[in-house]
Amino acid sequence: MSLRGLCLGAALLLIVVAVAIPAAEPGAMRFGNVTGVEHVAFVRASVPGGLVGPAHQCAPGDRRDTRACVAPDGAIWMPDSLDGVVYRIKDGQARIVAGCGLKGFRDGPADRAMFDFGVGSYCDCEANADAAGNVYVSDMMNNRLRRILQKPDGAWWVETVSGGPGKGRTPKKGEWIPASELRFGGAARFAVAADGTIYYAQYDGIYMVRNGQGTRLATAEELKEALGPKRSFNDWHVGGSHITPDGVFYWMPGGQEIFRFDTRTGQAEVVAGEGPKQTDMATPRESGFHTVLAVYSPDASLIYTGGGDENTPRRIHQGTVKHVQKDGTFKATKEGDRDNWHLDAVVALGPEGRLYVFPGSYAWSGWLVRVNFAKE
Amino acid sequence: MRKRCPALFAALIGLVGAAPAEAPGDMNLTPPAAVAVECARDGASIQKQPAACFGKNVYLVAWSDGSRMLGKETADIYAARVEAGTGKALDPKGIVVCRAANLQDRPAVAFDGSNFLVAWQDLRGGADYDIYAARVAPDGRVLDPDSFPVVKRAGNQAWPAVAFAGGQYVVVWMDAREYPVYGLYFARVTPDGKVLDGDGLALDIEDPARIAKARPAGPTWLGDKYYWWQHLASRTTPAIASDGKRCLVAYMREYPFAECGRPAVTARLLDPGDPKAGEPVKVTGGPSPAWTGKGWALGGPVWKEGWTPTPMLGAGYLPEGVSLAPASQPRAKAENPSATIDVVAAFGGGYNVGKGSTASFPSAAAFNGKHTLVAMHYAWRPKQGQGPVFAILLARVETDNALKVLDAQPLVAATATNPAAVNAPALAPGPGGECLLVYEDDAETAKCRVAAQIVRP
Numbered sequence: 001m002s003l004r005g006l007c008l009g010a011a012l013l014l015i016v017v018a019v020a021i022p023a024a025e026p027g028a029m030r031f032g033n034v035t036g037v038e039h040v041a042f043v044r045a046s047v048p049g050g051l052v053g054p055a056h057q058c059a060p061g062d063r064r065d066t067r068a069c070v071a072p073d074g075a076i077w078m079p080d081s082l083d084g085v086v087y088r089i090k091d092g093q094a095r096i097v098a099g100c101g102l103k104g105f106r107d108g109p110a111d112r113a114m115f116d117f118g119v120g121s122y123c124d125c126e127a128n129a130d131a132a133g134n135v136y137v138s139d140m141m142n143n144r145l146r147r148i149l150q151k152p153d154g155a156w157w158v159e160t161v162s163g164g165p166g167k168g169r170t171p172k173k174g175e176w177i178p179a180s181e182l183r184f185g186g187a188a189r190f191a192v193a194a195d196g197t198i199y200y201a202q203y204d205g206i207y208m209v210r211n212g213q214g215t216r217l218a219t220a221e222e223l224k225e226a227l228g229p230k231r232s233f234n235d236w237h238v239g240g241s242h243i244t245p246d247g248v249f250y251w252m253p254g255g256q257e258i259f260r261f262d263t264r265t266g267q268a269e270v271v272a273g274e275g276p277k278q279t280d281m282a283t284p285r286e287s288g289f290h291t292v293l294a295v296y297s298p299d300a301s302l303i304y305t306g307g308g309d310e311n312t313p314r315r316i317h318q319g320t321v322k323h324v325q326k327d328g329t330f331k332a333t334k335e336g337d338r339d340n341w342h343l344d345a346v347v348a349l350g351p352e353g354r355l356y357v358f359p360g361s362y363a364w365s366g367w368l369v370r371v372n373f374a375k376e
Numbered sequence: 377m378r379k380r381c382p383a384l385f386a387a388l389i390g391l392v393g394a395a396p397a398e399a400p401g402d403m404n405l406t407p408p409a410a411v412a413v414e415c416a417r418d419g420a421s422i423q424k425q426p427a428a429c430f431g432k433n434v435y436l437v438a439w440s441d442g443s444r445m446l447g448k449e450t451a452d453i454y455a456a457r458v459e460a461g462t463g464k465a466l467d468p469k470g471i472v473v474c475r476a477a478n479l480q481d482r483p484a485v486a487f488d489g490s491n492f493l494v495a496w497q498d499l500r501g502g503a504d505y506d507i508y509a510a511r512v513a514p515d516g517r518v519l520d521p522d523s524f525p526v527v528k529r530a531g532n533q534a535w536p537a538v539a540f541a542g543g544q545y546v547v548v549w550m551d552a553r554e555y556p557v558y559g560l561y562f563a564r565v566t567p568d569g570k571v572l573d574g575d576g577l578a579l580d581i582e583d584p585a586r587i588a589k590a591r592p593a594g595p596t597w598l599g600d601k602y603y604w605w606q607h608l609a610s611r612t613t614p615a616i617a618s619d620g621k622r623c624l625v626a627y628m629r630e631y632p633f634a635e636c637g638r639p640a641v642t643a644r645l646l647d648p649g650d651p652k653a654g655e656p657v658k659v660t661g662g663p664s665p666a667w668t669g670k671g672w673a674l675g676g677p678v679w680k681e682g683w684t685p686t687p688m689l690g691a692g693y694l695p696e697g698v699s700l701a702p703a704s705q706p707r708a709k710a711e712n713p714s715a716t717i718d719v720v721a722a723f724g725g726g727y728n729v730g731k732g733s734t735a736s737f738p739s740a741a742a743f744n745g746k747h748t749l750v751a752m753h754y755a756w757r758p759k760q761g762q763g764p765v766f767a768i769l770l771a772r773v774e775t776d777n778a779l780k781v782l783d784a785q786p787l788v789a790a791t792a793t794n795p796a797a798v799n800a801p802a803l804a805p806g807p808g809g810e811c812l813l814v815y816e817d818d819a820e821t822a823k824c825r826v827a828a829q830i831v832r833p
Binding site: 034035036037038039043044045046047048049051052053054056057059061082083088093095096097100101102103104105106108109110111112113114116142154155156324325326327328341342343344359360366367372 | 422443444445446447448499503504505531532534535550552555556557558594595596597598599600602603605606608610612613628630639735736738755763764766794795797799818821822824
């Protein structure tokens with residue numbers, strides 16, 4: 001076969017492979033109407049210490065006030081703030097992977113570890129995963145960020161990534177200090193990059209933790225200069241953070257405005273939320289939010305908000321903001337519209353664009369449901 | 377290991393009310409001792425969720441032993457005897473009751489006059505929990521070394537409670553057979569280990585017609601169904617006491633939020649000879665029942681409701697017949713009296729349970745022939761930023777006459793500071809007015825042992 005023939009054959013083979021293999025996960029992201037909501041895990045039945053087994057029958061101590069994440073293997077991880085444990089839902093089964101059921105602090109074997117996520121009427125605890133499948137949880141009452149990992153021998157382990165006893169200290173911009181000395185504070189919101197680098201916005205700026213060292217990427221003064229003087233930048237307690245693969249950090253302090261900070265250039269700007277609260281306007285910047293959660297697609301081209309005072313999930317996509325309606329469509333409205341779907345707190349966005357929600361976070365919560373979307 | 381809180385004595389007198397007519401005197405506790413100090417596997421000794429019962433001069437203490445690490449689960453059911461009167465541990469290596477695959481946990485124990493029955497929740501199949509049991513003789517022999525299923529069907533059957541009444545064991549459990557809620561079921565088991573009600577009898581369950589009405593037609597739904605389960609209620613975490621002929625089952629019952637309800641302690645009197653008789657009643661007091669000789673005490677944490685609920689150590693009292701208002705009405709208020717101590721005030725520190733939330737404070741109750749003894753796990757942070765302090769609290773409650781907490785300040789039977797902990801108290805009434813208190817003494821990641829103390833009035 002000639003070189004030309006070989007190249008032609010290879011090209012044909014590539015075309016055949018490209019047609020046969022489904023698009024990669026990010027390409028599978030769906031932006032159509034809601035086709036239905038399904039029960040994923042947990043029932044409304046408080047069982048101190050938690051009851052595992054079939055995911056549809058899993059009965060934890062409490063199911064409020066927490067975020068979830070979807071790990072690369074498709075497992076859903078979710079902390080339970082009441083018992084200080086972390087659940088893993090996979091293949092229709094729920095198990096407690098980390099936490100012995102008592103609130104406190106203890107690193108080591110995962111089933112003997114202790115956490116204290118705190119509780120509250122807002123979603124105080126966050127979970128995120130890196131590309132290797134390590135899961136990170138914000139352990140707010142212990143002033144630490146914790147990592148749940150599986151060792152080569154299969155044992156699950158919990159270790160502290162950032163923070164430590166006491167209040168810690170704040171590095172100057174560009175100064176690296178041991179992460180164990182870092183002032184993690186009540187930073188319930190944080191973002192994890194694929195390589196495990198952690199980003200969060202806290203008192204006095206934006207921070208990064210990598211390989212046991214922490215630094216400050218931007219000061220509050222710099223952020224005020226770029227974003228405006230009368231704003232709070234602390235993404236704790238409410239909101240939601242995210243880091244894109246190309247290094248743009250998003251955060252939503254106070255659940256009202258979404259900002260972004262380019263870690264490569266040091267530039268910050270407002271993304272959304274300068275308008276009247278809970279109202280969809282012509283653009284994201286002109287719209288207003290009063291929520292407690294935000295979740296992002298990997299490249300942040302798709303953002304969902306919801307929970308707290310905003311009962312209805314909202315989608316920020318292609319320059320618009322819309323509320324989900326009871327019939328599954330999306331429409332620009334304001335909170336309180338009787339056709340809005342009070343689906344409530346968005347806690348995670350799966351790699352295929354399916355949304356995980358806690359309906360009724362303030363009141364009759366208990367279930368984790370998954371929202372499925374049609375193609376556009 | 378006894379600690380008092382003298383600084384708060386005066387304040388607590390005010391909370392408890394008038395001083396009791398008869399001073400109860402101090403409680404006397406033997407020093408804590410591990411019930412199976414030589415019981416260790418793979419270099420670790422992890423003993424969790426103890427339960428205890430007295431019979432023929434010994435207490436039998438059962439627990440879940442081993443690791444719960446995902447993929448490496450070894451938790452099995454073990455037991456050990458403790459000598460009445462002395463508190464001496466008779467089986468330091470522990471007695472293997474069941475070592476099936478996967479998880480065996482949450483054991484419960486009862487005595488029929490000749491032998492003990494240990495029942496537990498069992499995940500041996502890996503898919504869902506079933507209830508298994510085995511009999512243990514007072515000399516420590518396991519009479520059913522292969523154990524036997526009390527109920528084994530699809531879905532979770534879990535959190536067993538067991539008592540002996542009317543010549544039979546009564547095993548109660550929470551059961552997920554009616555999606556999407558848990559109901560309570562029970563089965564009678566004869567002293568020779570025969571299960572009389574293999575599939576279980578309903579004790580308190582959600583109305584199937586109500587479930588059918590609420591449930592969407594398919595596995596998915598849209599906004600017209602909202603969160604449709606808000607009209608349905610689970611019954612969970614049963615505990616049981618016996619007067620010899622009948623049992624009182626106390627449990628948590630959800631009341632639909634859609635009807636302005638909140639979870640509440642509920643109880644049902646159960647006659648093994650007439651299992652259909654009796655009706656659930658909504659009660660006050662804690663979730664741990666005890667027979668007092670004249671009626672039923674309900675001890676444990678009592679939550680003073682509000683935007684930030686406050687944990688109290690307390691007890692309620694039900695007359696012998698249990699004929700209060702039925703629980704079927706969501707708004708029905710409990711009618712039985714209760715008495716409480718504010719433990720936050722007693723220990724000068726809250727637990728930050730959060731707005732609208734309560735915490736898991738396991739409890740137990742037992743009647744010592746004179747008073748109802750209530751044990752409760754409690755934890756608090758002395759200072760913001762410090763690790764919590766854990767304690768097992770004890771208080772005596774006068775239940776048969778005027779309902780009254782007799783100990784103006786709770787006795788701290790055991791305490792530990794994070795990263796150590798104490799947790800999961802259980803009580804068993806014994807001879808001569810003594811009770812056995814057992815709990816988890818969690819010293820470190822590789823050592824969490826069941827400790828025992830005899831409590832004398």
